[in-house]
Amino acid sequence: MENLIENLKKQIIEQLNLAEVKPYDIDASAPLFGEGLGLDSIDALELIVLLEKNYGLKIQEPKDAKNIFQSVKTLAEYISSHKK
Amino acid sequence: MVFVTGIGTISAIGKNVSETLSSLLESRTGIGKINHLQTIHKDNYVAGEVNYSLQELENLAGLKNSNYNRTTLLSLLATQEALTSAGIKDASTYRTGFISASSVGGMSHSELLYKDFLEHNPHENFIDTHYTGAHATDVAKHFGITDYVTTISTACSSAANAIMLGARLINNNILDRVIVGGADALCKFTFNGFNTLMILDKEWCKPFDNNRKGLNLGEGAAYLVLESERVVKAENKKIIAVLSGYGNANDAFHQTASSPDGQGAYAAMQKALEVANFFSNKIDYINAHGTGTANNDSSEAAAIQNIFKKNIPPFSSTKSFTGHTLAAAASIEAVISILSIQNNTIFPNLNCVTPMQDTTLFPVTSLQKNTEINHVLSNSFGFGGNCSSLIFSRN
Amino acid sequence: MVIYINGTGCISHQNTIDVDTFLGNSQITCQPLLLAQEPDYKDYVPANMLRRMSHIIKMGIVAAKISLQQAELENVDAIITGTGLGCFEDTDKFLKTIIENNEQLLTPTSFIQSTHNTVAGQIALLIKCHNYNFTYTQQGLSFESALIDADMFLNENKNSNVLVGGLDEAIQPYYDLLVKAGHIKKQEDIITEIEKNKTKGFCLGEGASFFVLSNQKNKTTKAQIKGVKTYAAIKGSDDLKNQLAIFLQELNLSINDISLLLPGNSGDVEDDKILNENNKQLFSKTDIVYFKNLCGEFFTASAFALWLASTIVEKQRIPKTLMHNNNKELKNILIINQYRNTEYSFMCVSSC
Incomplete structure (x- = not known):
């Protein structure tokens, strides 16, 4: 799980071009959207593609993304419980 | 006052105004299976395609080997109808403008050739017709309009702004007559773009329904002929509507x-x-x-x-x-x-x-x-x- | 037409951000691709916004911000931009991924930012401007279309301020396309005196020039625009001469009133033919400064010319690198631009 979280942080930084952010700046339990990293709905769509590309997980409804993308931790939990 | 004296359109519900009206009166949608756009998603989605191939559109326009892309042909056909309905045969009698609108211009053509370009094997010089404003240049030239030609590209509101600009050019006494509207051809670029936003409904779109899932893309063109009070009086024009x-x-x-x-x-x-x-x-x-x-x-x-x-x-x-x-x-x-x-x-x-x-x-x-x-x-x-x-x- | 230029911001191949030295270090670069000298964008835009911005968006936003600062304004009543090519970097990026990934696993950011109105929208978002917002794209007349709109807007809305900009980017794939299409001058054919070219092709440039315009003169006013006119299709030398005569007549000016001419020679021997004839026949006694050897040829190079003209009029000085020994009063500057010898425009800038 720890590894997955660290990898996710790196992938998020790369996908969203967060040039000023280092992996250790991201608190795995902190909210990704609004406060925290201050991501928005376009980032959410980028993360949906990240999930599909790197983990083969397809989110069909944008609505479902809300719970999954609460924090890096919730994202990691979703991946480990859904990955085949 | 700015008067509408001519209208022309082509879309999924008809190649002219009268076909469009029939579809509307019969509540017949033009959205259906994708036939012309070559996308891998074509069997999973519906769209409002103009049901003619590039060649058929060219034939409709009475042209041969024009080299015009789909956006230009749609624009030309709707402009032709608008001018005819306004009874305009010579565009040079008054200070006349052509204001179009497009989001992707020649993209439907460029995207087919871009791969060859990327593979260093270009077989056609498409960049000169790729520009979003290029269709307006071609259509204005076709109808001999030179006094003022421009294109507006403000995404999905573009044609409204073209119409508004035309009215303002007349109200500011810069033009007497102006053909205003917009044209966009379906292309893989926009289709995939809207798909990444996850706002395409795979079935018929349901605007204002609680269970709506997104939009269906379409393509087409429409133009209005706007004329000043002076022209309308001098030519004893039949007024279709007022842009108030x-x-x-x-x-x-x-x-x-x-x-x-x-x-x-x-x-x-x-x-x-x-x-x-x-x-x-x-x-x-x-x-x-x-x-x-x-x-x-x-x-x-x-x-x-x-x-x-x-x-x-x-x-x-x-x-x-x-x-x-x-x-x-x-x-x-x-x-x-x-x-x-x-x-x-x-x-x-x-x-x-x-x-x-x-x-x-x-x-x-x-x-x-x-x-x-x-x-x-x-x-x-x-x-x-x-x-x-x-x-x-x-x- | 009475429009005052109350603020300007320009990013180009030259150092046009440092207005004090005013092209003191300018150089004619003999290269086929003249990229812009870019500032440190972090000085102007929050990092969180910067992360998604493509080249043209950054250039546009910074040029807009500088012009607003100069005009001492935080907001405006209208934002109007003109761009011939639009956001090509993002267009290319999205198109490439469509092809490479066969329409799968695509992300939205580059698509969203590929629309021509991206920059005008981003400026509105940044300064929270809910007012009039327009974007034109008509190849070589894109910027002039925006300027004509601004004139109407000021006419319709007294006491207002309009932000107008012309911008285009020269990114590598676009340059490559132009090379393949045979539009770019060969390196060995490039000479510093652009009007003396005997070969085909031009050097591609890029940039963003923004102006805060108003019909109110104030302490930040630099110059005034007396007239703008576009011609979608000029039919030869005589047509250009006739149109110019009408244009000047409408402004109550004669050729002798023009202190300086800025012709839009692109360096292409064919495309410049009419302009060269015109320069020789009508302006043999007028001082001439060419500008496309400074900024390169692009759809909105005329916006750079307007920046150059307004700065010359304001400072009453032509940079020494462009012309030696000029002590005359610089009252009216005429810009005659052409793109591919079809689209032509006139702009007249005057001191005030």
Whole structure:
């Protein structure tokens, strides 16, 4: 799980071009959207593609993304419980 | 005063105004299986395609080996019809302009050749026709219009701005006559773009329905001939409608999403009413932007609610017939708004069954004949916060 | 037409951000691709917004911000931009991924930012401007279309301020396409005196020039625009001469009133033919400064010319690198631009 979280942080930084952010700046339990990293709905769509590309997980409804993308931790939990 | 003396259109519901009217009166949508666009998604989605191949469009226009791309041909066909309906044979008799609108211009052509270019194996020089404004250059040249030619590209509100600009050029005494509208051909670029935003409905779109899932893309073109009072009098022109109001504002909320209360939409409608110089209760029908996305329809409903308070006029989104034709949408819907006035008919918002939870607004869902329609408000909003509203009136 | 230029911001191949030295270090670069000298964008835009911005968006936003600062304004009544090519970097990026990934696993950011109105929308978002917002794209007339709109807007809305900009980017794939299409001058054919070219092709440039315009003169006013006119299709030398005569007549000016001419010679021997004839026949006694050897040829190079003209008029000085020994009063500057010898425009800038 720890590894997955660290990898996710790196992938998020790369996908969203967060040039000023280092992996250790991201608190795995902190909210990704609004406060925290201050991501928005376009980032959410980028993360949906990240999930599909790197983990083969397809989110069909944008609505479902809300719970999954609460924090890096919730994202990691979703991946480990859904990955085949 | 700015008068509409000619109209022309081509879209999924017809290659001219009379076919368009028939489809509207028969509640027959043009959205269906994808036949022409070569995308891997074609079997999983529907779209409002103009049901002619590039070659067939060229034949319709009476051209041979024109080398025009799909956007240019759609633009040319609708312009031709508009000029004919306005009885214009010579574009050089008055100070005449051509103002078009497009979001992707020659993309439908470029995207087919880009791979060869990337593989260092180009077989055609497509860059000169790729530019979004290039179709306007070609169409203006075709009809001999030289006094003023430009193209507007403000995403899905583009054609509304072209129409508004034409009116202002006449009101500022820069032009006497101007052909205004927009054209966009379906292409893989836009199709995949909207798909990444996850706002495409795989089935028929359901604008203003609580269970709406997104929009259907469409393609087409429409143009209006606008003329000044002086020209109309001198030529004893038959007036089709009056462009009585226009407004442009920016939502300045988000790159793509509309604000929850539709601030930009509200401001655009408010400005259009100010220019028309009448109260909102004169509006008999609203041709809504109504794309069928969760965000647009809620936001637009909120803005309409805030403008019209307790007297919400009948409204519908005719994108359920044509699909969302992007930069051409506002001009196609301008033609539909004018048809609504001419026929005293409100065309229905198809596929809407369940009222939205967050509003009491509900569109007209069946054809309403014999309804007096004197003033129509038409809304168009786009990425980048661009919001525009037009008001068409009976002369 | 009375429009005052109350603020300007320009990013180009030259150092046009440092207005004090005013092209003191300018150089004619003999290269086929003249990229812009870019500032440190972090000085102007929050990092969180910067992360998604493509080249043209950054250039546009910074040029807009500088012009607003100069005009001492935080907001405006209208934002109007013109761009011939639009946001090509993002267009290319999205198109490439469509092809490479066969329409799968695509992300939205580059698509969203590929629309021509992206920059005008981003400026509105940044300064929270809910007002009039327009974007034009008509190849070589894109910027002039925006300027004509601004004139109408000021006419319709007294006491207002309009932000107008012309911008285009020259990114590698676009440059490659132009090379393949045979539009770019060969390296060995490039010479410093652009009007003396005997070969085909031009050097591609890029940039963003923004102007805060108003019909109110104030302490930040630099110059005034007396007239703008576009011609979608000029039919030869005589047509250009006739149109110019009409244009000047409408402004109550004669050729002798023009202190300086800025012709839009692109360096292409064919495309410049009419301009060269015109320069020789009508302006043999007028001082001439060429500008496309400074900024390169692009759809909105005329916006750079307007920046150059307004700065010359304001400072009453032509940079020494462009012309030696000029002590005359610089009253009216005429810009005659052409793109591919079809689209032509006139702009007249005057001191005030």
